[in-house]
Amino acid sequence: MRQFYVFIKCELGHTYDVAAKLVDNLDEAPMVHSISGAFDLLARFTLQDDTDIGRFVNQKVQTIAGIKDTQTIICFNAFTRDQGLGDD
Template sequence: MQTIFVQIKCELGKAYDVADSAVETLEEVSEVHSISGQYDLMMKCYLGDEADIGHFVTQRLQTLPGVKDTFTIITFKAFT
């Protein structure tokens, strides 16, 4: 399982719509948080080991209505 975090910059007034759409339509999206700073949302996503991260981000996340820009963080190890 691969874990990635994707920060999303939304069109003005669309952050809640993007968050709702991601949670409702993408099973890989585990959590969506509204955040401060240059981006509006942070999504935590779980992808299968063989999944192509680039394709997921460009074809599934960036094409959500209202998404303006993304910044992807690939994780290595989770500490509990």
Template sequence: MRQFYIFIKCELGKTYDVASALVDTLEETRQVHSVSGAFDLLAQFAVDSEADIGRFVNLKVQTISGVKDTQTIICFNAFTRDRGLGD
């Protein structure tokens, strides 16, 4: 699985609608957080290793009603308590 995050800027008054759509309609959605700053939401996704992340963002996320802008962050490694730097 490939993990990635997307910062999402929403149209005014649409943040909760976009968050609900991400959680309710996309099985790849892991978590959605409302955040402060330049973006309204930070969403975590997981897709198959062979998946085209750019196409996923373009066709599944950016087409949700109320999404104004996105910024994608692709993850390389996950460091957790059970899998640190030495593993």
């Protein structure tokens, strides 16, 4: 499984509608945060390893009504307490 994040800028007055559409309609988006700054939402997505992330964002995310702009952040590694760098 691959994880990535998408910063989402919404049309004015549509942030909560967009967030609801993401979590209600996309199983790949288990969590969406409202945030401050240049973007309105930060969504976490999880896809199968062989899924084209660019095509997914283009066809499934950017087509949601109320989304004005996106920026995709692809994750390389996840470090947790039980799975760190291994340099102990």
